[in-house]
Amino acid sequence: MGTKTRTGLTRATFLDRYIQRFKERLEKFQPFLSRKKTTMSLEQFDEDMEDLxxxxxxxxxxxxxxxxxAKIGEGSLLPEEAQESGTHDRERESLHQRKRVLESCVADLEFRKRLLVTRRPGLDGQALQRVTVEDYMASDVRSIHSGATIKEAGRALQKWKVGSLIVDDGSRYIGIVTDSDLSRKAVARGLDPSTTTVLTCMSKPVVTIELTESLSDALALMKDAGVRHLPVTADRTIIGVLSVSDILRAIEDLSAMRVD
Structure with missing residues (x-):
């Protein structure tokens, strides 16, 4: 079990430095994807990244x-066609998974940095309060049955290129499962992805927000509930999903409007 450690994200002055360090690691990682010779082994790179x-x-x-x-999953949640094509494809997908994690780290840090921009003196810190959830939510509701396996959930996340799936029992929505849930609650516990159901690792109850609420309220709810995806409701019926990346897009738009 990993130990809980204090992170370096409490001081805003470090954000630019961390963003640059992750971008440098992404550049160093590129040769592994293109199978070029490097001065560092993959094992050394992994150790460096885990430290960072x-x-x-x-x-x-x-x-x-x-x-x-990404390092030890051995493609257990990959589509069957990828697994059947052999070890080579599994190893390559493992590399691509590493890359996606690093890109996600950069996006997360840049998101935190843009949040700080909205709080600077001289800028309108109320901007997110004037924008509604409806303006930036994704209107597609991607769902999966609670009896589906986590392998099937992983395939659905990759197919639709989304970070979460709402879980239903055939008549109503009962939870939500994210890519993080699959790694934290399933793979990390050694559960068999071919037999373990979504019901085992989904989060419940479903934390939702009305489409007329502000993005500021959505961000506060995400922070309080410790989630990164919020199903959006209209008169208590789920009609879409709002994610952290959607709020990041809103902040980028608002920042561009300030410049203009």
Whole structure:
């Protein structure tokens, strides 16, 4: 079990430095994907990245566990066609999973940095309060049955290129499962992805927000509930999903409007 450590994200002055360090690691990682010779072994790179992610986000963070999964998951949640094509494809997908984790770390840090921009003196810190959830939510509701396996959930996340699936029992929505849930609650515990159901690792109850609420309220709810995806409701019926990346997109738009 990983130990809980203090992260380096409490001081805003470090954000630019951390973003640059992760971008440098992404450049160093590229030769592994293109199978070019490098001065560093993959094992050394993994050790370096685990140290950096642990320092920045903490060893109990989603990012740290996602990197461990990318390194040792051996493609257990990959589509069957990828697994059937042999070890080569599994190893390559493991590399791509590492890359996606690093890109996610950069996006997370840049998101935190943009949040700080909205709080600077001279800028309108109320901007997110004037934008509603409806303006930036994804209107597609991607769901999966509670009896589906976590392998099937992983395939659905990859197919639709989303970070979460709402879980239903055939008549109503009963939970939500994210890519983080698959790594933290399933793979990290050694559960068999071919037999373990979504019901085992989904989060419940479903934390929702009305489409007329502000993005500021949505962000506060995400922080309080410790979630990164919020199903959006209209008169208590789920009609879409709002994610942290959607709020990041809103902040980028608002920042561009300030410049203009």
């Amino acid at each position: 992610i642990g320092q920045v986000f903490g060893q109990a963070s989603d990012q740290f566990e996602a990197y461990l999964y």
